[in-house]
């Protein structure tokens with residue numbers, strides 16, 4: 562049996578027996594874990610307030626070799642997400658961030674880049690960023706870290722470099738950006754605004770005070786790429802999309 566203490570983001574919980582919960586969490590060092598938090602369903606549990614989606618906490622857990630579930634000793638909040646969930650769009654966004662991490666971080670991925678992305682999105686929200694830019698930025702990056710976001714500088718049909726002077730066309734069937742010579746059927750033509758925002762997203766951090774234009778188009782590219790890979794849309798994403806319009 563080994564004792565670990567790791568900074569983590571809580572991804573989700575569900576009830577186990579009368580008094581316990583199963584908690585899934587993303588650790589900085591060792592990726593996604595699932596474990597049992599004993600007594601977490603009791604009203605005055607030591608875990609209360611520490612297990613909301615996207616709360617960052619120091620999780621202390623025991624791991625037994627050959628066992629899938631770890632045993633969670635303690636979860637001491639570093640930054641509870643609770644303060645953000647008073648606004649409906651942000652509360653829904655927290656569920657979306659957690660579900661996306663749950664879905665896209667695989668056991669074999671190095672966890673650190675995903676952890677940094679989660680931290681960056683939460684920093685932006687705590688600095689007052691609106692839900693929509695954080696959602697779009699996070700969607701682009703979680704797909705990129707998973708190797709699933711199409712390269713906007715290269716034609717997905719023939720591989721030639723796409724120039725800044727030509728229109729940026731997204732073909733959802735590939736999915737990828739294509740030049741006019743490789744276009745087949747319906748494509749999504751990104752406005753210059755959306756293209757500028759996408760380029761900024763891919764090359765640097767999100768400015769929490771910025772109001773980047775073209776977010777709906779970027780969200781659409783991310784949504785179509787995600788759906789192409791998963792074969793369906795994530796539940797929390799559908800609800801969030803309705804709220805953000």
Ligand SMILES: [Zn+2]
Pocket residue numbers: 716717718719720721739740742743
């Ligand atoms: Zn081409």
